[in-house]
Amino acid sequence: MIGTTLGISGFFFLYFWVMHNPPSTPTVMPLTPLDHWVDVSDDAMLLYGSLWFYISLAPAFAKDKAELWACARGAATMAAVGLAVFWFFPTTVPVFAVDWSQYPALQFLKATDVGGNAFPSLHVAFAVFTAMLMGRQLRSVDAPAWTQWVNLLWAFGIVYSTLATRQHVLLDVVGGTLLAVLVGWARTKRKRLVLAEA
Template sequence: MNSRTATSFPAPCVPWYQALGSRFATLWVAKMIGTTVGISGFFVIYFWVMHNPPSEPTVMPLMLLDHWVGVSDEAMLLYGSLWFYISLPPAFAKDWAGLRACARDAAFIAGVGLAVFWFFPTTVPAFAVDWAQYPSLMFLKNADAGGNAFPSLHVAFAVFTAVLLERQLREVRAPSWVRVLNVLWAMGIVYSTLATRQHVLLDVLGGTLLAAVVSRAGTTRARLAWNEA
């Protein structure tokens, strides 16, 4: 058996930021088009499912943490940053194989989430909040009514992205502060789903579990591919 493991990488010939830049430039047209089409297509299906539930949505119950996390207009920035954040792993894919794996796993997360939304429609409670006091959140509420609650795909994609980026940053030997920043960004997005009242704790846990299962499977495939190389 090959003695190499998925966590032992050859020493890079260039600094980590140059290695990431080289990855970014690889297949950049395909990455740009694929990411744009993928996100756009997801939104079309997501909003169609949300506005056409086959049955009355179930209101998700509140847990203790939901009462502890305060409403924050500033959290909207973190919430919206997801759509830039999730574009980073495909942008830093080093080859077609990595790009296909990223797209496959992201599509699987989306597919499972959308299927659950369709067969088990859910929504967040009607919070006693004067949204006029939170201009950014009022805009969000007008665009996204809070349906398709469980599991939170916002959380699922954030956690999935954090795992992929961690793997890519380790491969280029990025410094610890960059890897910590990646984790903090993902955690900030998870927090924002509660602070914007777009999701409740159970939604967050469901999204985290979905991402964990898919990420685990992806890590296992990557380890097997590395050992067979």
């Protein structure tokens, strides 16, 4: 938990520096029909904020230091790629015609968000990556099937919340998902190479 806290703190230090020092004007991300279909929800803020607890579970349940470091490497890779994209190709969500005073839980979030960090959604990337790690961990200990469902639904809820809070649009979600899948695939491939050489 301490390592996760330090990692998150370091990430946010770099994140806010990049957000407050953009080299160019952010590009506005286009909307899709799904973005119009998903309603704004004040309640989604709870799911959105739960990411910070959710991502601590995989490192906490790591069976050994090797697995713990694998989690850390994956998270660091996603953060580095995301921050690099935010720096070189900053993007932002459109200005939605929403009266945020009607959504008190989201009002603070909107007031503090500086933009430039839309694509890819790191919120989605970390949720999907954690779901993949947790899925493997649960299978390795023959955990009950319902725990797998809870894991998947929690991750899906976080992904949904990024749209319902209007922090991201669908294309950001797709980008975050692809980033997580690629990092997860690279991690699995590296693990197989290590086992083959052993």
